[in-house]
Amino acid sequence: MLRLNVYKFIGDDFMKYLQYLSDLIEKYLGIKNEYILLTLIVIIVVFVTRIIIHLLCNICNYFNKNDKSKYIYNRNIHIIVNILTVIIIFFLIEDYLNNIVTIISFISAAMTIALKEVIVNFFAGIYIKIKKPFKVEDRIEIDNVEGDVINLNAMNFEILEVNKEEGSGQSTGVIIHFPNSLIFSMPVKNYVKAFKYIWDEITIKIDMNSNLRKTKGILYKIINQNDTIKNIPIKMKNQIDNASSEYRIYYNKMEPIIYTKIMDDCIELTLRYLMHPKKIRNVQNDIYEKIYDEYRKGEILLYKK
Numbered sequence: 001m002l003r004l005n006v007y008k009f010i011g012d013d014f015m016k017y018l019q020y021l022s023d024l025i026e027k028y029l030g031i032k033n034e035y036i037l038l039t040l041i042v043i044i045v046v047f048v049t050r051i052i053i054h055l056l057c058n059i060c061n062y063f064n065k066n067d068k069s070k071y072i073y074n075r076n077i078h079i080i081v082n083i084l085t086v087i088i089i090f091f092l093i094e095d096y097l098n099n100i101v102t103i104i105s106f107i108s109a110a111m112t113i114a115l116k117e118v119i120v121n122f123f124a125g126i127y128i129k130i131k132k133p134f135k136v137e138d139r140i141e142i143d144n145v146e147g148d149v150i151n152l153n154a155m156n157f158e159i160l161e162v163n164k165e166e167g168s169g170q171s172t173g174v175i176i177h178f179p180n181s182l183i184f185s186m187p188v189k190n191y192v193k194a195f196k197y198i199w200d201e202i203t204i205k206i207d208m209n210s211n212l213r214k215t216k217g218i219l220y221k222i223i224n225q226n227d228t229i230k231n232i233p234i235k236m237k238n239q240i241d242n243a244s245s246e247y248r249i250y251y252n253k254m255e256p257i258i259y260t261k262i263m264d265d266c267i268e269l270t271l272r273y274l275m276h277p278k279k280i281r282n283v284q285n286d287i288y289e290k291i292y293d294e295y296r297k298g299e300i301l302l303y304k305k
Contacts, residue, residue, distance in 0.1 A: 049085040053078055117181065118155070124180035125154045133183060134190050139277045141189035145176055148278075156180055170281050191277045197236050200275040202287060205266045205303035212267065215300055216258050222290045223256040223273055228283050232274045266303035 056077045061070050129152075134140045138149050140159070147159035148171070161174040191198055206215055224230055233254040256273035275283055294300045 045085060049081055053081050056081070117179070120181040120184075121155045121179050124183055125152075128152060128157070128180060128183065133188055134193070138193070139191040141191075142178065142182060143186050146189075147171075147176065150175065154180075195236060196276055197232055197274040198277050199272055200280050200284070202271040202284060203268060204271070204291065205263070205268050207301040207303050208266060210267060210301045212260070216260075216269065218294055218299055219258055219269065219271060219291070220256065222287055222294075223271060226283060226286060228279055229256060229273050229275065232276075236274055 057074045060074060060077065064070050128134070134149055136149050136152060139147070139162070140149060141147075142159075145159065145161060147161040149157060150160045151158040156177050156179050159176045159178065161172045161176055163170055163172055204219075206212075236254050254274060256271065259270040259272065261268040261270070271287070291300060295302050
């Protein structure tokens with residue numbers, strides 16, 4: 001009944017053209033006319049769906065200027081319209097399902113083997129959606145590749161690579177595609193899963209004749225006056241408190257600290273502080289510049305080999 005209403009909605013004149021086309025196909029290919037007509041209508045439904053998705057996305061993008069919101073709304077539009085399309089197609093072919101069940105049962109086993117990777121990727125995508133080992137905008141490392149997740153879909157996910165070699169955390173501009181199934185065979189590092197901050201370290205070497213306490217005092221002042229660093233310990237504590245119900249995580253100290261190591265001909269100082277992984281390079285640059293300024297003033301005696 002619903003299929004007849006859909007046919008009526010399409011229009012009598014247009015149905016005549018489809019009928020004429022299906023008659024030609026039946027004449028030359030020997031396929032039953034009824035199945036040809038139904039296939040043509042399904043193709044039209046899918047084509048119209050693509051147009052509707054495109055229009056809705058354009059409308060959404062016009063009224064929404066935020067890039068993240070655009071992405072989320074566009075993804076939701078694709079999902080909702082595609083689900084409605086599947087429902088419509090199901091009702092169109094419901095009377096023919098009994099005739100093709102036998103055929104499907106024979107080919108399903110072969111398809112399962114041939115499409116093994118596709119099936120695994122699909123269920124891995126469901127796992128990612130439910131368990132959320134990572135989500136869009138998270139910084140992760142998988143298969144020795146570090147980057148920010150920029151897209152998740154049913155079959156794969158995409159990462160915007162960052163420069164791992166220099167530890168800068170800055171984008172290389174390269175987008176890498178991974179099959180979802182990789183999460184079952186590769187360990188995944190998520191830098192912002194429970195909280196947004198990680199420990200970063202800077203190591204400098206000073207002369208053995210340096211005033212160690214004075215030097216460390218200057219370095220502590222440089223670190224603690226950095227606008228990005230100084231508010232992180234409080235934020236980190238709040239995030240750990242929120243995550244404590246799921247993870248056994250604790251830190252004895254969250255404030256910046258400087259470790260001292262005596263080398264053969266110099267003193268090695270390691271500056272350790274909490275930092276958002278996407279801001280590491282900018283903060284390091286600020287710290288190094290201020291250390292250089294103190295060196296130029298003669299306040300810090302850097303080691304010269």
